[in-house]
Amino acid sequence: MTASADRLPVVLLTGLSGAGKSTSMKALEDLGYETIDNLPLAFLGALLSPESDHPARGVAINVDIRSRGFNTEQFLRRVDSLRGRPDLDLQLLFVDCAEGVLAQRYTETRRRHPMAEDRPVTDGIALEQRLMFPVRDEADEVIDTTLLSTNDLKRLIAGLFPLDEFAGLTVTVMSFSFKKGLPREADLVFDVRFLANPHWVPDLRPGTGRDPEVAAHVAADPAFPEFDAHVTGMLTFLVPLYRREGKSYLTIAFGCTGGRHRSVFMAERVGGVLREGGHRVTVIHRDTVFA
Missing domain, CATH: 3.40.50.300 (P-loop containing nucleotide triphosphate hydrolases)
Incomplete structure (x- = not known):
């Protein structure tokens, strides 16, 4: 608005x-x-x-x-x-x-x-x-x-509800845990539970998707490169179209089992890609508390 x-x-x-x-x-x-x-x-x-x-x-x-x-x-x-x-x-x-x-x-x-x-x-x-x-x-x-x-x-x-006519589209990229339910405010939801789960690696379990070791483990999954290319390519294509149609707010959500590793990694990655594209982006991790 x-x-x-x-x-x-x-x-x-x-x-x-x-x-x-x-x-x-x-x-x-x-x-x-x-x-x-x-x-x-x-x-x-x-x-x-x-x-x-x-x-x-x-x-x-x-x-x-x-x-x-x-x-x-x-x-x-x-x-x-x-x-x-x-x-x-x-x-x-x-x-x-x-x-x-x-x-x-x-x-x-x-x-x-x-x-x-x-x-x-x-x-x-x-x-x-x-x-x-x-x-x-x-x-x-x-x-x-x-x-x-x-x-x-x-x-x-x-x-x-921005009042600034130049505010444009605000994008929120969110991570969440499927155990705690889908975020109702999400416009687009991606399930990343098929990616390699760091939870089963004892040294990685205490970490989060923000940690380089956890991110590297998820990115090493053979399915990741193609998935990443499809998702980032699709969102890079779609977000400007939402902006063109006058949408003021878009929420993109990535979910995994615990909302701590894979979803956090993907939310951070996609948020960074969209920022590099000149979009105003906020990244939220709904179900993870960082030390």
């Missing part, structure tokens, strides 16, 4: 409590958006009325179950109405998270879930999910923060 002279960029943020909406709003504020948190639903139309003065480069508004007068059906009707406005470039962002992780976050922080009242936190989470999932289905963008760090979430927000 980029600012234009005739359309105001608007990010309408919603989602599950505890999923990361506050972090998302802060990230949008850092990008230059004017942010309004917990806006009563009845004020949404007035705030964005055509007669209103909008000096901001962009506006980010958080409306969720805490908002006074919130109703799922009314909210979606207002979203549909705003989407039809020629003066607004509106995107609905839904921040999601797995139920178990949400419960853990509330337990660790000792905060009360806004819908739990005097019931267990899991009851509040389940009730909110039932109310909000119709909104999730209508969202333009869904970010699942279950396995994301705060910094990863901020990077995703920056890639999805």
Whole structure:
């Protein structure tokens, strides 16, 4: 999303409590958006009325179950109405998270879930999910923060909603473990579990795909040269086409069994190749912690 002279960029943020909406709003504020948190639903139309003065480069508004007068059906009707406005470039962002992780976050922080009242936190989470999932289905963008760090979430927000018209395409290359699930935000996923696995070499097992010895072991697989040529060639071809079509954010994910060796090596390699091609690239290792 980029600012234009005739359309105001608007990010309408919603989602599950505890999923990361506050972090998302802060990230949008850092990008230059004017942010309004917990806006009563009845004020949404007035705030964005055509007669209103909008000096901001962009506006980010958080409306969720805490908002006074919130109703799922009314909210979606207002979203549909705003989407039809020629003066607004509106995107609905839904921040999601797995139920178990949400419960853990509330337990660790000792905060009360806004819908739990005097019931267990899991009851509040389940009730909110039932109310909000119709909104999730209508969202333009869904970010699942279950396995994301705060910094990863901020990077995703920056890639999805830039205000700089010259920002172009932001590419994220990610490594992940299939044991922990596919990254929902990925546009392209590559399974590299067929490559030689350093896990079975005792001296290499403690390392990661960033280590030269581990990288050399993976690259020595007879299948690697041809695979590498196909993947880097395809991505070198595709990324400029995504940019030409106006896509602002592209996530390329490489997965292996543990998300530590082969996928990390390939993410680093492809990230480097794309940077050499002049693309703006961020490399994220979702399931590996480096010393």
